Amino acid sequence: MRLTNKFFKVLAMSNHILFCFVLLFNSGCIENKKIAQKPGVLLWAENCQRCHNTPSPSSFSASQWETIGLHMQSRALLTENEKNKIVAFLQSGGR
Amino acid sequence: MKVNYQLIRIFFVSILFCAVDISLAQQDKKINDSLSANNLVIDSSLYYRVEKIEKEVAQEKKGESNFLVVGLATMGFVLNNNISNINGVKSNTKTNSLADADRFEISPLMLWRHGKKLLIEFEPSWDGKSLGVNWGDVSYFVKPGFIVRGGYLVLPFGIYNKRLAAGWINKLGSDPVGVANYPPSSDFGVEIEGGLPLGAMKWSYDISLTNGMQLMNDGTIQNVGIVDNNRNKTITGRLSLFPFSNSSLELGISGLHGGIGDDNSIHKSATTTMYSFDLNYVKTITSILVNVKAQFNNISISNERYFSPVDSSLYTFSNQTSSFFGQLSLRPTKAPGILKNFELAGRYVTYNTPLNSTLGAITNEYDIGLNCWISWRSVLKVVYENRAVKNIVPVNLGGYQSNTNLYKRLIIQYSVQF
Numbered sequence: 394m395r396l397t398n399k400f401f402k403v404l405a406m407s408n409h410i411l412f413c414f415v416l417l418f419n420s421g422c423i424e425n426k427k428i429a430q431k432p433g434v435l436l437w438a439e440n441c442q443r444c445h446n447t448p449s450p451s452s453f454s455a456s457q458w459e460t461i462g463l464h465m466q467s468r469a470l471l472t473e474n475e476k477n478k479i480v481a482f483l484q485s486g487g488r
Numbered sequence: 489m490k491v492n493y494q495l496i497r498i499f500f501v502s503i504l505f506c507a508v509d510i511s512l513a514q515q516d517k518k519i520n521d522s523l524s525a526n527n528l529v530i531d532s533s534l535y536y537r538v539e540k541i542e543k544e545v546a547q548e549k550k551g552e553s554n555f556l557v558v559g560l561a562t563m564g565f566v567l568n569n570n571i572s573n574i575n576g577v578k579s580n581t582k583t584n585s586l587a588d589a590d591r592f593e594i595s596p597l598m599l600w601r602h603g604k605k606l607l608i609e610f611e612p613s614w615d616g617k618s619l620g621v622n623w624g625d626v627s628y629f630v631k632p633g634f635i636v637r638g639g640y641l642v643l644p645f646g647i648y649n650k651r652l653a654a655g656w657i658n659k660l661g662s663d664p665v666g667v668a669n670y671p672p673s674s675d676f677g678v679e680i681e682g683g684l685p686l687g688a689m690k691w692s693y694d695i696s697l698t699n700g701m702q703l704m705n706d707g708t709i710q711n712v713g714i715v716d717n718n719r720n721k722t723i724t725g726r727l728s729l730f731p732f733s734n735s736s737l738e739l740g741i742s743g744l745h746g747g748i749g750d751d752n753s754i755h756k757s758a759t760t761t762m763y764s765f766d767l768n769y770v771k772t773i774t775s776i777l778v779n780v781k782a783q784f785n786n787i788s789i790s791n792e793r794y795f796s797p798v799d800s801s802l803y804t805f806s807n808q809t810s811s812f813f814g815q816l817s818l819r820p821t822k823a824p825g826i827l828k829n830f831e832l833a834g835r836y837v838t839y840n841t842p843l844n845s846t847l848g849a850i851t852n853e854y855d856i857g858l859n860c861w862i863s864w865r866s867v868l869k870v871v872y873e874n875r876a877v878k879n880i881v882p883v884n885l886g887g888y889q890s891n892t893n894l895y896k897r898l899i900i901q902y903s904v905q906f
Contacts, residue, residue, distance in 0.1 A: 424685035428733055439735045442777070443770050445657045445905075446864040453556075460554045460601040463629060464609065468651065470683035470692035470728070473632030 429474060433482030436475050444469065448483070455484040552603060559596035559611070562655030564869075564901030566591055571894040590662050591901060592616045593655055605629045623674055633682035642674050644681065644694035644726040645742045646783045647766040648813070649673040655903035659779070659817045659833035660855045661871035662899070666811030666839030667783050671744070671762060672711040675699055675722070688733040695725040700746040703758045706846055707794050707807050709748055709787075718756065722746025726764075740766040748789070755792050762787045775822035777831075782814040797846060798886050805845040813837045817859075831859040837875075848880040848887070857899075865905040873897040 441447045453461060462480035465471060471479070566588040570581045595613040602608075607629070611622040625639030642650045648667050652658060663669065677698030684691055700722030701709040728740040742764040749755035766783040789807035796803050817833035837853040857871035875895040881887025 423687055425688040425733070428685060428688055428690075443735060443738065443768060444651050445654075446861065449864055452865075456554045457556050459604070460556050460599050460607070461558075463601055463604075463607045463627070464599050466629070466683070467607070467627055467635050467637070467681065470681060470694065472683045472685050472690055474685070475683070 424472075424474065431478070433478035433480075437479045437482050440469060440471060440475060440479065441465075450483045450486050453483075458483045554599075554601045556599045556601075557596055558599065558906060560593070560654050560656055560903065560905045561595075562591065562593045562901060562903040563587060564591060564661075564899060566661075566900075567898040569896040571896075573890065573892045575889050575891075587616050588899075590615075591899060595622060595654075621674075625679075633684040635681050637679040637681070638677070640674055640676050641679050641696060641698075643671070643698065643724045643744070644679065644696055645671065645673075645724050645744055645762065646726070646764040646785060647738075647740055647768060647781070648783050652781060654905070655901070656865055656867055656905045658903075659815060659831065659859060659869075660835050660857050661869055661873060661897075661901050662855075664783075664811070664813035664815075664835065664837040665851055665853060665875070666809070666837070667785055667813045670785075670809065670811065671709060671760075671787060672701060675701075675711060676714050677721075686729075690730045690735070692728045693725070694727075695723070698722050698724065698746075701748050701760065702750065703748040703755050703760075703789065703792065705795060707789065707792070707805070707842065708847065709760060709789065718747050718749060718751045720747025720759075722748075728766075734771075736769060736771040738766075738768040740764075740768075742766070749792075758790050758792050760787065760789045772821060775820060777819040777821045779817040779819070780815070782812070784810070784812045786810045794845075796885055798884065803885070805842055807842050807845070809839075809841050809847075811837075811839045819861075829861045831861065833857045833859060833871075843880060844882055846881055846885050846887075848882070850878045850880060852876050867903050869899065869901045869903070871897075871899040871901065873899065 438447055450458075458480050462476050462483075465479075466473075466476040564586075566585050568581070568583045568585075570583075572579050572581075593613060593615050595611055597609070597611045600608040600610075605628055607627045608625075609627070610624040613620050613622050621640060623640055623642050625637050625641045627635055627637040629635050644650065646667065648664065650673075653663060653668060653673075675696075675698035677696050679694065679696040681694040682692065684693075698721065699712050699714070699716040700718075700720060702712040702717045703709055722744060723746065724742070724744040726740055726742040728738050730738050742762075744760070744762040746760060747758065748760050749758035762785065764783060764785045767780065769778070769780040771778055787809040791804055791806070793802040793804050795801070813835060815833065815835040817831050819828070819831035821828055833856070835853075835855040837851070837855070839849075839851040839853075841847040841849045853873065853875040855871060855873045857869050859870075860868045862868060873896070875897075877893045877895070879887065879891035879893070881891070883889065
């Protein structure tokens with residue numbers, strides 16, 4: 394009986410994980426055209442201030458911004474497009 | 489026959505000099521040919537130096553690797569006024585301190601990127617009483633929206649510990665009691681996560697599999713560490729949705745489940761199930777930056793038997809803990825002069841530990857603070873905290889008829905990200 398319960402628990406958990414992966418790989422790339430065209434400066438203003446003040450582009454070098462971009466992509470769960478555009482904006486010195 | 493070694497030595501040295509001279513002459517010829525081809529006149533020693541630098545630069549592959557130390561420091565001054573009332577007997581304790589373990593921290597964060605897909609993060613931390621590690625992990629960015637991580641990682645449970653706990657990000661002077669420290673925030677394991685677009689919205693997922701926590705003899709749970717206490721693992725996950733295209737609102741839901749009992753103990757089948765809801769809203773409304781943050785945690789531990797501290801008999805209780813914090817801050821970002829650097833923040837925190845146990849307490853806290861932003865990453869805060877704790881440990885478990893504590897604090901704190 395306990396074994397059956399355990400089996401159903403594992404099955405339920407596997408289903409949840411499977412559901413997440415289906416969502417991830419099937420709907421992961423759908424992006425509104427308007428959203429895809431947002432410039433880096435707008436994404437920088439919208440996303441950084443969700444947790445802290447928007448950083449000054451002169452605070453770090455281009456190579457350092459690339460490292461911070463990866464760190465923030467995982468911490469704030471930015472999309473790839475957002476991360477790339479924000480890093481490019483910061484690397485350009487805010488231009 | 490007598491061998492003239494001196495002559496032989498002179499002969500070989502002469503040959504060596506000739507060879508070196510020929511080689512240098514050939515090199516000089518090459519330099520001169522190259523310079524004359526470009527109509528340049530340059531000293532050969534300068535040429536060698538430039539050539540050496542060019543070789544060094546060629547060896548440095550652009551963007552290949554970068555080691556960066558950032559981090560944060562938080563320090564300040566705390567005035568404490570504690571009023572306790574046990575069975576009608578009042579006492580008052582006033583203290584003040586420059587460094588306070590709950591409000592002091594130095595945490596350098598080391599980021600080591602190799603290429604564009606591999607990142608090592610390590611953040612040790614010293615809070616004045618202990619030196620610890622907040623997290624230390626390796627992340628591999630497999631594809632857009634899919635990151636794999638392993639090591640000592642921050643559990644994806646709620647929003648506070650992973651995103652808002654840093655002193656220069658937290659708008660008030662201390663972490664919200666309960667939300668920040670219970671359950672423990674970091675564990676050893678593996679994690680997958682990613683942020684993905686969803687039409688005009690976006691969403692994110694974050695799932696980890698870790699060693700899990702350990703049930704203590706009083707019914708609390710703590711970090712189990714690198715050597716697990718049982719064969720069970722703990723699964724934690726958070727899903728979040730950004731319903732607006734400007735990312736101003738984030739709604740998150742988290743869950744955690746795992747075995748927590750020591751193998752071969754009376755708690756060996758003990759499990760915990762937790763859930764959490766969080767909200768993050770940041771938007772400029774008529775020149776005021778409105779910032780709302782909230783999180784609710786519920787922790788449930790299976791019914792277990794514990795030893796009474798009074799007579800060592802076994803007793804049981806419903807091991808349910810809940811905590812909540814709601815925070816609002818306002819900053820007039822378009823105001824003239826220095827006014828735009830000020831931010832007003834308020835927070836309510838509640839933390840309820842299990843009734844009918846040695847842990848029973850109801851905590852309510854109100855905080856209000858005025859922050860002055862010196863730069864985008866450094867802030868001076870003046871915060872007043874008022875925390876009321878009503879201990880409700882039953883008399884038969886060693887509690888008092890009535891036991892309340894009121895903690896009033898004035899905190900002046902400086903925090904910087906570097």
